[in-house]
Amino acid sequence: MGNYYTPKHEPYYDVEGIASWYGDKFHGKPTATGEIYNQYDLTVAHKTLPLNSLLYVTNLENGKSLMLRLNDRGPFIGNRIIDLSSAAAKALGTTEKGLAKVRVQYAGPANKKDIR
Numbered sequence: 001m002g003n004y005y006t007p008k009h010e011p012y013y014d015v016e017g018i019a020s021w022y023g024d025k026f027h028g029k030p031t032a033t034g035e036i037y038n039q040y041d042l043t044v045a046h047k048t049l050p051l052n053s054l055l056y057v058t059n060l061e062n063g064k065s066l067m068l069r070l071n072d073r074g075p076f077i078g079n080r081i082i083d084l085s086s087a088a089a090k091a092l093g094t095t096e097k098g099l100a101k102v103r104v105q106y107a108g109p110a111n112k113k114d115i116r
Contacts, residue, residue, distance in 0.1 A: 013049060013106035016060065017081035020099050021089035022074075031072040042091065045072035045083040046104075054107040057082065059092040059100050066091050069110050 023039040031037045033051050044055055049070055058065040068088050075083040082104055084094065094100040 013104070015081060016101065016103045018079060018099055019057070019059075019082045019084055019089075019092075019094060019102040019104075020075050020077065020080045021084040021086055021094060023086035023089075033071045035071060037072065037085075039086040041085055042066065042068050042088050043071045043085045044068040044088060045074035046070050046081070047073060047076075049106060050109065052110045054110050055082070056105040056107045057084070057088070057092065058103040058105075059094060060103055061100055062093050064092050067107065 022045070026037050027039045029037050031043075032045075037043075044057065046055070049055070051070060051072075053070045055068050055070055056065065057068055066088060068084070072083070075081075080099070082102065084092065086095070089095045092100065092102075
């Protein structure tokens with residue numbers, strides 16, 4: 001059987017770990033929220049944090065930071081803690097290496113204006 005992940009409410013979440021990114025292969029396919037994945041949107045996937053949350057992500061290798069909306073589940077490979085959309089990966093400077101050490105901080109639920 002596979003691994004099971006249970007969504008949970010995390011009022012305080014501040015974790016460092018490895019981020020990866022996903023793009024073309026998933027572009028146009030449904031996300032865990034039901035919306036269609038757009039690799040050009042600033043979004044992120046996490047295994048258990050509440051969907052439609054905001055996460056403040058910092059690339060610890062170059063200091064770049066970004067507020068991202070959590071709209072999908074994953075990553076499900078190794079010890080990675082988040083999957084970035086290709087736009088988010090590009091903005092954070094992680095596309096060349098593919099993986100980056102990041103800090104992820106839960107910033108609360110997204111406002112309706114943040115949800116497309």
